[in-house]
Amino acid sequence: MIEDIKKTLWAAADKLRANTDAAEYKHLVLGLIFVKYISDTFAARRAELGRRFADPKDDYYLDDAGLVAAELEDRDYYKEVNVFWVPESARWEAIRAAAKQPDIGKRIDDALSVIEAENPKLKNILDKRFGRAPLPDGKLGELVDLISTIGFGDDPGQARDVLGQVYEYFLGMFASAEGKRGGQFYTPASIVKTLVAVLAPHHGKVYDPCCGSGGMFVQSEKFIESHGGKLGDVAIFGQESNPTTWRLAAMNLAIRGIDFNLGREPGDTFTKNQHPDLRADFILANPPFNISDWWHGSLTGDPRWVYGDPPQGNANYAWLQHMLYHLKPTGRAGIVLANGSMSSSQNSEGDIRRAMVEADVVEVMIALPGQLFFNTQIPACLWFLRKPPSPASGRGAGGEGKTRQGEVLFIDARKLGTMISRVQTEFTDEVIDRIAATVAAWRGEPSPLPQAGEGPGVRVSSDYADIPGYCRSVKLAEIAEHGHVLTPGRYVGAEAVEDDDEAFADKMQTLTEKLGEQMAKGTELDQLIRQKLGGLGYDF
Numbered sequence: 001m002i003e004d005i006k007k008t009l010w011a012a013a014d015k016l017r018a019n020t021d022a023a024e025y026k027h028l029v030l031g032l033i034f035v036k037y038i039s040d041t042f043a044a045r046r047a048e049l050g051r052r053f054a055d056p057k058d059d060y061y062l063d064d065a066g067l068v069a070a071e072l073e074d075r076d077y078y079k080e081v082n083v084f085w086v087p088e089s090a091r092w093e094a095i096r097a098a099a100k101q102p103d104i105g106k107r108i109d110d111a112l113s114v115i116e117a118e119n120p121k122l123k124n125i126l127d128k129r130f131g132r133a134p135l136p137d138g139k140l141g142e143l144v145d146l147i148s149t150i151g152f153g154d155d156p157g158q159a160r161d162v163l164g165q166v167y168e169y170f171l172g173m174f175a176s177a178e179g180k181r182g183g184q185f186y187t188p189a190s191i192v193k194t195l196v197a198v199l200a201p202h203h204g205k206v207y208d209p210c211c212g213s214g215g216m217f218v219q220s221e222k223f224i225e226s227h228g229g230k231l232g233d234v235a236i237f238g239q240e241s242n243p244t245t246w247r248l249a250a251m252n253l254a255i256r257g258i259d260f261n262l263g264r265e266p267g268d269t270f271t272k273n274q275h276p277d278l279r280a281d282f283i284l285a286n287p288p289f290n291i292s293d294w295w296h297g298s299l300t301g302d303p304r305w306v307y308g309d310p311p312q313g314n315a316n317y318a319w320l321q322h323m324l325y326h327l328k329p330t331g332r333a334g335i336v337l338a339n340g341s342m343s344s345s346q347n348s349e350g351d352i353r354r355a356m357v358e359a360d361v362v363e364v365m366i367a368l369p370g371q372l373f374f375n376t377q378i379p380a381c382l383w384f385l386r387k388p389p390s391p392a393s394g395r396g397a398g399g400e401g402k403t404r405q406g407e408v409l410f411i412d413a414r415k416l417g418t419m420i421s422r423v424q425t426e427f428t429d430e431v432i433d434r435i436a437a438t439v440a441a442w443r444g445e446p447s448p449l450p451q452a453g454e455g456p457g458v459r460v461s462s463d464y465a466d467i468p469g470y471c472r473s474v475k476l477a478e479i480a481e482h483g484h485v486l487t488p489g490r491y492v493g494a495e496a497v498e499d500d501d502e503a504f505a506d507k508m509q510t511l512t513e514k515l516g517e518q519m520a521k522g523t524e525l526d527q528l529i530r531q532k533l534g535g536l537g538y539d540f
Helices: 002-016 022-054 065-071 092-097 104-118 139-148 156-184 189-199 215-226 243-254 316-325 349-358 429-443 476-481 504-535
Strands: 204-208 234-238 280-285 327-338 362-367 380-386 407-412 471-475
Touching (some): 002 139, 022 092, 022 139, 189 380, 204 215, 215 280, 234 280, 280 316, 316 327, 362 429, 471 476
Parallel strands (some): 204 234, 362 407
């Protein structure tokens, strides 16, 4: 049912877009969805309070009508259940009633300003651009009417789930519509799910230093809830340099009731680090690939460059070292990077990679299929890093620490993608489960995948085994023999091919006959094409 709702809403919203650029339009649509959500959840909480105040059996019961009216305006009743306070002039009913007015854009901007003023958590987050929306006359009002059809219901929890799914779906569709620019704020869901499944961020501090629209955090919360945890088991920390994307992330988290700290303001992660003292349990990130203009003179001698100064012409190894620096002892990180990061020896990259391998901080390397991303066709990979425990901390609570000393697990997943469109590939949930189970088995940890009849994380993974063409555990000495190149295809070997016992001569005869048939058919088609063109007066 929700899938039909999402598709219907997108089709209608996209139709209203007319000639408006998707990059601009997404802020209008997502902003209105956000306002509709906070207004609906406010109204649902208000209705719930009204019922409780009127019930003599309820602890909230009040027999004074005047007192009831006053209590309904008490903001504490709303804050205690993480519901934003919405002044009467900013509620959706007022916006919808004015949808056909020529100044509807200004009215929405004013409503957003009032909501921000009443809710410090939303300060500078709501994007007030409706008064100058580049839509044809009447289209903004039609968009308001369309968003009005989204029913979030009386249950705030259900409302949050429906809105969250609609919001996430629209983010993905806008990313697809924007193409290259879409990748600046959105990482494809299957890549995020893979990072989350392998890292299993079930507690503590979770950090994304280039968080885009917040997809890593949303998937982390979903993972926790699906494994018996609850909101609040993790603390969310993020940073984003693009101001509009920073707002998207804040709204994406706010509508899900996720508490977050995205820093005081948008800012460059390297030069304006918003969380300098943070040491995270888990880091998940999809930084922009191969940034060449990232360097600033103030970064010389930065304490983050533990394994060597990153080259000024490429930020890949600056990202890797930034994340290692912000991990607590025994913490883990998962990062998406361009394939060149695994083998490049330009400038200082080879030396930094060697130092990282020798320090035993590289845990797992995964090669990805092509066509996974909206914004680039550059082949990509996943790095999983592990900060070894400090001597004073031992192996960490619960047996944490780098579980396979002196080895790196390589997984070649290049052939495991599924085409979902002419230009887009994704991992199915089954493939993600397989990768996560492989890593868990290699680590000797409980499987992250609960089985039927078992509690979350109870089953211990089966013993790990190398699988030719798919995965292999490699000693650091062998990696050194290969110049510390970390490309999985170099280590996992070729996939085993089942022998069908057919003699080589017979195979060659069969293949030769088939090739002859195909060549003969090709000659026939060539003659037919020549005849058709000849009949049209063309000859060659």
